[in-house]
Amino acid sequence: MPVVYVEQIGEWEGKEVTLRGWVYNRRSSGKLQFLLLRDGTGVIQCVAFKGNFPAEEFALLDGLGQESSLEVQGTVRRDSRSPGGFEVDIARFRVFQAAENYPITPKEHGTAFLMENRHLWLRSARQHAILKIRHEVIRACRDYFDDRGFTLVDTPIFTPNACEGTTTLFETRYFDQTAYLSQSGQLYNEATAAAFGKVYCFGPTFRAEKSKTRRHLMEFWMVEPEVAFATLEETMELAEGLICFILERVLSRRRAQLDVLERDIGALERIVPPFPRISYDEAVKLLQASGSAIEWGGDFGGGDETMLSERYDAPVMVHRYPGAVKAFYMQPDPERAEVALCVDMLAPEGYGEIIGGGARIHDSDLLLERLAEHGLPPEPFGWYLDLRKYGSVPHAGFGMGIERVVAWICRLTHLRETIAFPRTLYRIYP
Numbered sequence: 001m002p003v004v005y006v007e008q009i010g011e012w013e014g015k016e017v018t019l020r021g022w023v024y025n026r027r028s029s030g031k032l033q034f035l036l037l038r039d040g041t042g043v044i045q046c047v048a049f050k051g052n053f054p055a056e057e058f059a060l061l062d063g064l065g066q067e068s069s070l071e072v073q074g075t076v077r078r079d080s081r082s083p084g085g086f087e088v089d090i091a092r093f094r095v096f097q098a099a100e101n102y103p104i105t106p107k108e109h110g111t112a113f114l115m116e117n118r119h120l121w122l123r124s125a126r127q128h129a130i131l132k133i134r135h136e137v138i139r140a141c142r143d144y145f146d147d148r149g150f151t152l153v154d155t156p157i158f159t160p161n162a163c164e165g166t167t168t169l170f171e172t173r174y175f176d177q178t179a180y181l182s183q184s185g186q187l188y189n190e191a192t193a194a195a196f197g198k199v200y201c202f203g204p205t206f207r208a209e210k211s212k213t214r215r216h217l218m219e220f221w222m223v224e225p226e227v228a229f230a231t232l233e234e235t236m237e238l239a240e241g242l243i244c245f246i247l248e249r250v251l252s253r254r255r256a257q258l259d260v261l262e263r264d265i266g267a268l269e270r271i272v273p274p275f276p277r278i279s280y281d282e283a284v285k286l287l288q289a290s291g292s293a294i295e296w297g298g299d300f301g302g303g304d305e306t307m308l309s310e311r312y313d314a315p316v317m318v319h320r321y322p323g324a325v326k327a328f329y330m331q332p333d334p335e336r337a338e339v340a341l342c343v344d345m346l347a348p349e350g351y352g353e354i355i356g357g358g359a360r361i362h363d364s365d366l367l368l369e370r371l372a373e374h375g376l377p378p379e380p381f382g383w384y385l386d387l388r389k390y391g392s393v394p395h396a397g398f399g400m401g402i403e404r405v406v407a408w409i410c411r412l413t414h415l416r417e418t419i420a421f422p423r424t425l426y427r428i429y430p
């Protein structure tokens with residue numbers, strides 16, 4: 001008898017199949033048992049008639065708690081009253097494990113309790129929908145770059161140097177040396193871009209973010225393209241294209257999950273290129289006019305980003321921030337040395353930064369100067385400086401945080417639901 005998944009059940013109408021999964025919910029009406037079976041791909045109602053089973057077997061079914069695991073065999077029947085349009089008449093079943101007192105019940109639970117039970121919470125419809133969308137976003141990123149001639153080159157996680165400032169480094173022992181967990185694959189991407197032209201890396205990155213916010217995780221996944229000879233403008237186009245591609249994929253393939261989340265789909269459908277592009281100077285003026293205390297030269301706070309991103313239907317790209325508030329590797333604008341050729345993309349609906357990137361310094365002397373200004377020792381950057389000695393070219397790229405994008409697309413209030421096992425300031429369990 002074929003073992004099938006709920007998502008393909010429509011292909012088996014009138015046939016006998018085997019399904020395996022977990023009890024999502026169950027109710028009985030004396031002679032009938034209605035069992036909602038969840039198998040990871042969907043939920044289907046399975047029905048058992050008392051008359052078809054020996055009394056003790058029927059009683060076993062009647063006693064099964066939520067999340068008990070079992071296999072059922074039976075005939076697939078079309079039924080418009082059933083959630084997925086099909087039902088299974090149970091002819092036989094086999095219990096793998098009878099669960100009791102599953103802690104997550106249909107009643108409301110507090111976030112702390114749910115986070116403590118994250119390993120089980122993942123089975124809930126909402127969490128399942130979010131992680132299916134996350135997978136779609138990740139797949140779209142890979143397809144976008146793969147289809148455009150980029151080579152995926154993985155970058156290391158143990159690193160000797162800081163990429164995004166020394167205040168958020170996770171330090172660890174590396175035998176008799178000190179190493180840091182990677183904050184970004186960018187510096188290594190710059191080396192591989194000189195070998196392959198167009199590259200991307202896609203992996204976990206780590207930041208010891210000591211402030212507790214809804215927008216920061218200690219461990220998050222970033223996709224980072226890097227392109228030799230690219231300009232800031234080309235980088236903005238690449239970023240805009242990526243976001244449009246992701247949205248198109250999620251809207252066409254994950255509508256059911258967006259519906260589970262009750263996402264306003266119109267807000268996503270209205271997003272079309274070109275996205276607004278404004279300079280940091282213009283952004284500061286807009287913020288001041290809206291009552292922000294920001295002065296030219298300062299970095300945007302979370303509130304400023306929210307305010308800016310609420311102004312537009314589409315993500316907004318803010319370019320040319322003052323070099324002083326950005327990382328050491330940012331290429332200064334040749335027309336105006338105090339600003340960097342960089343860009344942040346802020347997602348709408350108040351979500352704030354989802355992408356950061358720009359052009360990198362390709363001159364060796366300037367790079368040495370900047371390392372010194374940022375208090376970074378040149379020795380661990382020897383290899384990085386080599387890239388400026390052997391065929392240095394202008395180049396640019398960006399990093400997009402997967403969790404930030406998923407939070408926005410799913411319209412979640414906190415990043416902790418965008419990843420299976422979030423690492424937050426106060427929690428490393430489970």
Ligand code: 4AD
Binds near residue numbers: 163183219222224402
């Ligand atoms: O703006 P960031 O710090 O830029 C870089 O790391 C560059 N080296 C990337 C590059 O040019 N290759 O981080 C990039 C993105 C942010 O826009 C945000 O989406 C995400 O990474 N991000 C975080 N996501 C979750 N938790 C955190 N603590 C994050 N920090 C950054």
Ligand code: MG
Binds near residue numbers: 355
């Ligand atoms: Mg940034």
